[in-house]
Amino acid sequence: MKIAILGLGYVGCTAAGCIASQGHHVVGIDVNLGKVETLNTGKSPVYEPGLDDLIAKARAEGRLHAVTEIGSALDDCDIAIVCVGTPSGVDGAHNMSFIVQVSRAIAASVRPDRKTPLTVVYRSTMRPGTTEQMILPIFRSVIGEDCEKLIELVYNPEFLREATAIEDYFHPPKIVLGTIDGAPSEKMVALHEGIEAPIFHVGIREAEITKFVDNTWHAVKVAFANEVGRVCQNLGISAKQVHEIFVSDTKLNISAYYTRPGGPFGGSCLPKDVRALQHIAADTGAQTHLVDSLLRSNDAHKHHQFLQVTKDLQPGARVLLVGLAFKADTDDLRESPAVDMARKLLDAGYALDIYDPQLRPESLVGQNLGYAYAILPSIDGLLVDKTTAEARDYGVVIATNRLIRDLALPGRRIVDVSAIA
Structure with missing residues (x-):
């Protein structure tokens, strides 16, 4: 394939050298004339162990060159990889000016008679939603109604560490390929052929947030x-x-x-x-x-979960809390998040039932007994058995652990707070 690399910093130069070494033809594009001239002499504009050798070999074999303007460079390219910087702005957010500039330039260069879409890949770190809310509108405004036929947008975060970037490129911990619809990008799968690593085909926002996490x-x-x-x-x-x-x-x-x-x-x-x-x-x-x-x-997360389970709940509705102990197969209530959830539900005026078969108030002793009754003094009247839990109508069933599997609750709205999808 022919690949364009836009931005010849550490990430872009490493990508150029590594991709060219795999037998692809690469054109590097950067507005910095010094970087372009250095690469065209067979040297890397940035220092990275082993990169000079890759670039020199690729130049000698005619598989790599660099230019300062896009011009017609993308006409016969299969993939354009954007590696420009997204430095911190004064407010802490990323400065997206380079992304905007390069996106407009790419969009303006896309020929309307392309036989196959140009796959435009972003590796620059940017806020989740940027591709859908900023980049895609730029391409649509420049290209028009044929935008989706002429380009394919992909977000492919890099996991390179300076000083070991070449090793990291060929032996990454994972490969993340995000697309607008979450479907695999055939060209990007082909580009990573021969690199052994788990591949995640995901929606573009999931890919965008990966580097932040x-x-x-x-x-x-x-x-x-x-x-x-x-x-x-x-x-x-x-x-x-x-x-x-x-x-x-x-x-x-x-x-x-x-x-x-x-x-x-x-x-x-x-x-x-x-x-x-x-x-x-x-x-x-x-x-x-x-x-x-x-x-x-931790307290903020407890309150977040309370808001999530009650956001569509009618005032005074009956609620079933499945699991009161801090985890299944125990009766330990000490500092259990479920106890805090129960207290919040009662304070908010909901009618609360609790199903936890391991819990018997008469068996609570010591600190466990003191904590339970200090936070939930009405605990004796809140516990229900399996038959009652399955028979009653609930506005929501809140699962705090795997005890939910013991109950047959067809048609009920169940919110599992033990996991976030």
Whole structure:
């Protein structure tokens, strides 16, 4: 295939060298004359280990060149990959001026007699919704009613780390291909042929948000590690050894567990230990701002879920809450998010039933007993058995865990707050 790369920074130059090395013909396009001239001499405009060799070989074999203007460069291209910058604006949002400029330029260059659509791929990080709400309207306004016949829009985030970018290009953790309708893009599948990685064919907004989620998670990990490190240093503890212990746990700590969006955390361990670490950090002057935000974030999620389950509910409606303990197969109510949900529903005036077969008020003891009756003093009158739960008419059934599988509730509106689709 013939591929155009628009923007010859780190991402664009790496893509140009790697794609050309796969046997494709590549034209690099950048308004910076210095970058264009450097690439045309067989060198990379940016330093990245191994990239000079890829570019020199591609130039020598006639598979790579660069120009400063689009002109007719896209006429015989199969794919145009946009790699221009989206720097931070003064308000923290991305500055989209380069995206707008390059989109207009591409749209203006698309010939109306193209035999196949030009696949226009964006790799620049940008706000979810940008493709549908800004880029597509630009193409439609310039090209007109034949827009969808002449172009295919794809969002394909890159996962390159500087200094290991070539290795990352050919061995990525995943390949994400977002399209307007979520259907696979044949040209992009062909472009990634030979690269072994999980491929996700998704809607364009799911693809657009991927880099935000990934990079913010990396930032969270760094900040968390440094906060723990400060606490350790202030207490004379080896942060290195604590880290070795932490990362050795690939069952829970370094795994997919606890990263699935769903219910808030609760139970007898997480909330109290977070509070205790906050106290230790404050007492030693460690300033753990990330840790300090965890309980507030958890409370915000509890309220968010309450608003979600009640948004279409009539005042005074009867509600069934399935699962009151903090997880299934236990009767532990301590700091259970479901208890907070029950309290909020009662405070809002809803008629509440609770189904949790493991829960017997007469068996609650100690702190579990005190917590249950302090938050839900009417708990004895709220619990219903399986027959009642299945027979009554409810405005909504709220599932907090897998106990919902025990009930036959055909035709009921069920909201599973243990997972977010």
